[in-house]
Amino acid sequence: MVAVSARLEGDYEISSAAPTAGFERIKQTSVRFVEKMKIGEEVGVYQKEAGGGASLYGSYHALHVLDLFNQAPTDLAVRTRWARIFQAHQTEWGFYSSYVATEKPRQPEQLDRLWHYTRGNTWALRLLNIKPEHPYRFLEPFFESGYLYRYVKRYDWSNSWAAGNQILALATAMQAARDWFGESSVDSVLEREMYPALEELIDAQTGYWGTQLGADIWNAQFGTIHVLPIYFTQNWPVRSVEQSV
DSSP: OOOOOEEEOOOOSOOOOOOHHHHHHHHHHHHHHHHHHHHHSSTTTSSSSTTTTEEEHHHHHHHHHHHHTSSSSOOHHHHHHHHHHHHHBBOTTBBBBBTGOOOOOOGGGTTTTHHHHHHHHHHHHHHHOOOOOOGGGGGGEEESTHHHHHHHSOOTTTHHHHHHHHHHHHHHHHHHHHHHOOTTTTHIIIIIIIHHHHHHHHEETTTTTTTGOOHHHHHHHHHHHHHHHHHHHTTTTTTTTHHOO
């Protein structure tokens, strides 16, 4: 995991205080829930919710929760076994699918159904610190001038939750291409293309993405919590913080 920082307009400071009783209660409740969702003895096999059966979502949600509270496995053999669950869903073009055997190359406009899936697998492998087997070749069009900007703007931001979800997945994949496969131009492309597009979509009155375009406050709040991690990891300044809070 890498340290994350963000520039907020104004004088803000994030401190790391000692864990409180409330934090410990949330930690214990969350870890116990993950333990209850475990299925069998094989590493990484979890259900997402009681009675739901083993699922990929269950597996990577469990990993995310454990990592959040520093409970994720540290043994390389265990992490490698868990990683195989996610690696098995990667196609030769780099994106992830539950139908790997029948997948074909896809243009970015054909990825909407797979963005969330690709993001989940990518994040899980990051948490395990294990590299996927195939480069993210499906991202090649996004490095063409103007393409990424248009792609961000093509979404319906009156449904900010859905749009933000997709764009976060795209940014996650591009950052993975940078960190795992040496795509050195990712930061400049994101700043040149994605950043201005997102800046045009934020509502300065609310600090949320999409409220000026028709998203209600709750939808836009969920859109915003998907957009802000991009700003944090790219260290872009965040506007309208007071309004957002």
